[in-house]
Amino acid sequence: MNGPGPEIHVEVAPGLRLFVPHSRRGGSTALAVDGVSTLGHVVESLGVPLTEVGVLVVDGREVPVSHIPSAGESVSVREVERPQRVPGAPLRxxxxxxxxxxxxxxxxxxxxxxxxxxxxxxxxxxxxxxxxxxxxxxxxxxxxxxxxxxxxxxxxxxxxxxxxxxxxxxxxxxxxxxxxxxxxxxxxxxxxxxxxxxxxxxxxxxxxxxxxxxxxxxxxxxxxxxxxxxxxxxxxxxxxxxxxx
Structure with a gap:
């Protein structure tokens, strides 16, 4: 029998936990990874819209949403910093x-x-x-x-x-x-x-x-x-x- 697949551990900032299922709101959550899906996709699979995510930190370093997570990584999902700046256009x-x-x-x-x-x-x-x-x-x-x-x-x-x-x-x-x-x-x-x-x-x-x-x-x-x-x-x-x- 095959054991569980590779996993990462994801901790979501308190202000974002309303998006996460109740069973996964406490502390760090173990999530399976496939070596193909981006970290952004993984975060969205938890229910958190990327519009609400500020910085993604993996094992102490900032990574983009395109990062492909590897087994054993610890991920911190942080809230958007305020005030939020939207570059490139007048704010509308x-x-x-x-x-x-x-x-x-x-x-x-x-x-x-x-x-x-x-x-x-x-x-x-x-x-x-x-x-x-x-x-x-x-x-x-x-x-x-x-x-x-x-x-x-x-x-x-x-x-x-x-x-x-x-x-x-x-x-x-x-x-x-x-x-x-x-x-x-x-x-x-x-x-x-x-x-x-x-x-x-x-x-x-x-x-x-x-x-x-x-x-x-x-x-x-x-x-x-x-x-x-x-x-x-x-x-x-x-x-x-x-x-x-």
Missing amino acids: FLLDVHLGTLARRLRLLGVDTAYESTDIGDPALAARSAAEKRVMLSRDRGLLRRRELWAGAYVYSTSPDDQLPDILDRFTPELHPWTRCTACNGLLRKATKEEVADQLKGGTRRSYDVFAQCAQCGRAYWKGAHHEQLEAFVERALSRHTQGT
């Missing part, structure tokens, strides 16, 4: 259908955020991420494993109140509040009351004189009844962002 995001509130909040802060309000499928999302060089934000681990992504990040919380601080902490994007349309991500410009008159009801037309309009979809904006709440939200976000940078 793409969010899937489940992250609409996060998308609107990022846009309110002036962060370039594309969002698909319908489910266009993982291949199309990955292709758009690559074509527009956008960081794909999602809670879909399968989507984040697609090789054609420009870059990606897992959204750890289901609560928008926690999602936004996490993304701002991880990527530290430049914030330019009140410059983007929360509906379509277009840039806002100053507008006269006459230019947006067809979108104004009688009370609004009488009460407000300062307006902005989206250069892309034409939507009008003004400091309406909820502006104080939005302003408080923006101030809190700016304050946290300043403290963290």
Whole structure:
């Protein structure tokens, strides 16, 4: 009878253990290797998206995800360092259908955020991420494993109140509040009351004189009844962002 095949020992950083099956979350895990599969493939087989992996350390030395593990090696899988830098393009995001509130909040802060309000499928999302060089934000681990992504990040919380601080902490994007349309991500410009008159009801037309309009979809904006709440939200976000940078 043949004995067990060659194995490596993998220890996953505490912050990444939520991806790993419960039976393998404690300490070091023994995994069989075949001498062909890359270490990146082995880590993904544990359930950890490579978008969440910072450094891979084998027997005390850093290795790339293309490293072919050998029997007996000890592997440490570390989290992405924060703030995370995405080289080669202005920082822009793409969010899937489940992250609409996060998308609107990022846009309110002036962060370039594309969002698909319908489910266009993982291949199309990955292709758009690559074509527009956008960081794909999602809670879909399968989507984040697609090789054609420009870059990606897992959204750890289901609560928008926690999602936004996490993304701002991880990527530290430049914030330019009140410059983007929360509906379509277009840039806002100053507008006269006459230019947006067809979108104004009688009370609004009488009460407000300062307006902005989206250069892309034409939507009008003004400091309406909820502006104080939005302003408080923006101030809190700016304050946290300043403290963290």
